[in-house]
Amino acid sequence: MHVEIVSPEATLYSGEITAVTAPGSDGSFQILSAHAPLVATLAAGEIKIQGVASLEGEQASKFSSVGQGIYSLSIQSGTLEVKNNKIIVLAD
Template identity: 55%
Template sequence: MKLEIVSPEATLFSGEVTMVTVPGIDGEFQILNNHASIVSILTKGSIKVVADNIHIAKESLSKFEKINDTTYHLPIQTGTLEMNDNKIIILAN
């Protein structure tokens, strides 16, 4: 599935992923391929991105924490998420 993470300053990530975990207002939840359409408000926490081949632009790399070769975390304060047709768009602050 396709993931795009956008902040007010720039696009932080755009690429194919296998799983995304986000901090929802009612708790952390996970999105996998073919997830039902959803819109959600995000709270303070970390977006966890898992992909077989992650490529993060050099100018955004300092915002992410590398966990291992396939997993990165991005701390956020707030945000919104929309998932539709295997495309996730996250607007994060």
């Protein structure tokens, strides 16, 4: 599945992944392939993307590695949309 993580300044990540874990306003949740359409608000916390081969350049400076193929990004708030196996995260 494809994910785009966008901040007001730039696209922080765009690529194929196997899962996303996000800090929802009502608690943490995970999105896997073929998830039903969804729009959710995000609270302060960590977005984790799984199944990433590696991050390079500026992408690597924004994320922290938390395991093999798993990277996290701190956010203050945001919105997440899932539609047609594509995830768009608008993050602050």
